[in-house]
Amino acid sequence: MSKTSIGTPEQLRDPNFTPALHRAIPLGIQHVLAMFVSNVTPAIIIAGAAGFGFGSDAGAQGFPDMTYLIQMSMLFAGIATLFQTIGMGPVGARLPIVQGTSFAFIPIMIPLVAGKGVEALPALFGGVVIGGLFHMLLGTVIGKIRFALPPLVTGLVVTMIGLALVKVGIQYAAGGVPAINSPEYGSLLNWSAALVVVFVTLALKFYARGMLAVSAVVIGIIVGYFYAMIMGMVTLDGIATSWSRAAVFQMPMPFKYGFEMSFAAIVGFCLMAFVSAVETVGDVSGITKGGAGREATDKEIQGATYADGAGTAIAGVFGGFPNTSFSQNVGLIAMTGVMSRHVVTIGAIFLIICGLIPKVGAVIRTVPIEVLGGGVIVMFGMVVAAGISMLSDVKWNRRNMVIFAIALSVGLGLQLEPKAVQYLPDTLRVLMTSGLLPAAVIAIVLNLILPEDLSDEATEEVSGGLSGHGDGSLKS
Structure with a gap:
């Protein structure tokens, strides 16, 4: 058309x-x-x-x-x-x-x-x-x-959202959380259904045009659904x-x-x-x-x-x-x-x-949850990629690297090890173990209080000479 x-x-x-x-x-x-x-x-x-x-x-x-x-x-x-x-x-x-x-x-x-x-x-x-x-x-x-939420903050938060969810995609592809202790969890059959979805989605995204490319995930799940029916996973x-x-x-x-x-x-x-x-x-x-x-x-x-x-x-x-x-x-x-x-x-x-x-x-x-897992792996991976794309607009000087490092370390660390805050009150524990909120709050606060004129001289000491480019402003 x-x-x-x-x-x-x-x-x-x-x-x-x-x-x-x-x-x-x-x-x-x-x-x-x-x-x-x-x-x-x-x-x-x-x-x-x-x-x-x-x-x-x-x-x-x-x-x-x-x-x-x-x-x-x-x-x-x-x-x-x-x-x-x-x-x-x-x-x-x-x-x-x-x-x-x-x-x-x-x-x-x-x-x-x-x-x-x-x-x-x-x-x-x-x-x-x-x-x-x-x-x-x-x-x-x-x-x-908007000034309080530059790409450094929004990119970090979106990346954290994706990182928090990729585990869900893997669990679904392997058979779902309730099946973790069963012999079928992680079986080749389960993974084959998920991989059919992934491969069909990628093929359509890269080699199709128009409506087929736009609805690649939907079509991938439909193909995976029929594969699951053939394999006896759906009756x-x-x-x-x-x-x-x-x-x-x-x-x-x-x-x-x-x-x-x-x-x-x-x-x-x-x-x-x-x-x-x-x-x-x-x-x-x-x-x-x-x-x-x-x-x-x-x-x-x-x-x-x-x-x-x-x-x-x-x-x-x-x-x-x-x-x-x-x-x-x-x-x-x-x-x-x-x-x-x-x-x-x-x-x-x-x-x-x-x-x-x-x-x-x-x-x-x-x-089947395994079929959905294939689609979820693609979708949540794209969330991470979107966050990294936002971070490409950040000027990676010493100040921004420190903000990113501390926020990511605390947020992702609490997400991976929730028992580290098991003695906090229930309300605060729930908020902290999400990982997302502590990372966002740390990034926002540090971005507001740390001076912009910190020297860039230490950048190479931390990054090994790798630094990004961009103006650090929010791209609309």
Whole structure:
């Protein structure tokens, strides 16, 4: 599909342009395919960490809960996307921004729910709601706090998010956490299913074009799913059972799991809201530059931040997780050259329809954890790569290297050895063992208090002559 067949160059750069429906619908579905797996993965991971997900002892009993969480991930990604594309008062950028469930909050959520089942969800969703409201407040000051979050800080945090999650990908590919002590864990059969997904995804990313390249992860998981069926890892009876147990249509239920104020959850979600807000600012700027060839306005950035927070808070009320703008869709707009927000609105409507049909979530739930592991390895590896890419804009002098070294050492160290802080109060222990929050706080504080004029003379002593280049400013 050529750009000229969709509209004139001026129309393609206009967010208010609506292509013909037979063009707009495939373009909208393309946006959904680009983010679909990433959007539902956090729900699957949190369900597994809580103990009612794949392969857990409570897996059968937890079927409705896991299906519901997947359903809410789709529904509120669609609703939050409508906030961005259509807008509501000051909420929304009125730009083609695709919202989805954020990976950034997973390292915060896992310690909050680990092994506690659905009993942990009231406190979790309480944190989501309060964090979302706080995120909205950031919209009033987002332009003034960006100075505190240069690439040194944001790059470190994004890298830490990826490093916290890569372990999950390996565990899934090997058979899942509940199977760690079983003989099948790490078997060649399990790894073969994951590797099929990885290889198909890579082949499509590098050798395909258009829709095939955009939906490489989705297609990789579908191919892996059929491979798993051939190898006996999925049975038609299991698929039929999941399909029959799920309702045809279900409306979201407010406070389905209750609501509880947890200090650890509230602090965790509010602190991560800073990172998510800055990520959205970067995505908005990327969309306007890549799609319209201009800088984002203050009003667009503020509206996008409001929509981020509103989408998160409302999702938390109904059992959804924090939402954020999805960077892969920013790249898709640059690739297609279609800036129309109405195209993304069509994709949002498709997500909402899927979110109201539990049978869609039930089918997703039948995907073997090993197959999902292959997709997760690719996705979380890309999160690490994105963080390293941000860090390439940092000027690696002595000051910045010390900040990075201390923050990474403490954050990653506490993540790898949580017992090191076992005597802290429960709330503080949960926040510290996420690794992410201590690293972010250390980096932000040191970046603010250490003088900029530290000598560069010691750089080579530390780095062996290797130093990066860049101006150290936040690239939008």
